[in-house]
Amino acid sequence: MGHQFCNIILTFSFAMLLVAFALAFIRIVKGPTARDRIVALDLVASITMGFILVYSVVINNAIYFDIVIVISLISFIGTVATSTYLKQK
């Protein structure tokens, strides 16, 4: 019973993350201004971190947590760099 419940929760969270990814992708394609696209790209990085965390729960291995730490540090820098470029233009 408990194992099955856990499986349902993990599948549900994967599906929700996929929906969030699709919505962010629509914003990247449509986005009226470049600012919307930058924020959407930042959101995509966060959703990717969520995917990696849920996957590391699925395979029961904590080795992927470090990747999440590094992505969280680096996606922030990417956002800052793109906004610096936009401000200079």
Next chain:
Amino acid sequence: MNSVILQLATPYVRSLLIFFAFVALLRGHNNPGGGFIGGLLAALAIVFSSFAFDRRPVQRKLKIKPGGYVAMGLVFLLLSFSPSLLKSQMLMEGVWVTIPMGILGELNVGSPLLFDIGVFMAVIGVTLMFFFTLTNRK
């Protein structure tokens, strides 16, 4: 760019990045991480502070110029050849030494660590060279 939030957050984010760079460097080779990833993270720490403040003071404050980092990295790469040659093994074959550390157990060090430190330095130098060249406006 003059953002107060960014300038106040810079020291913390920079020290975190350098800490994880060394974690990745020391754990590398058999586990996730290694010299290349560590070098990229350490270079991003300097890139980040030059986003928050101006580029020129950061570039001036660097004790070692990017070319110097590349040179030090190549020296370390050459040094990593020597243990295998001294033991008359194949070139670049790993030589491992176990150092007893008392209460802490024992430390397993080898010539791959020297190689990784070389890659670390060279990647820092090349990334900074790219960055300072690309952001240089006449």
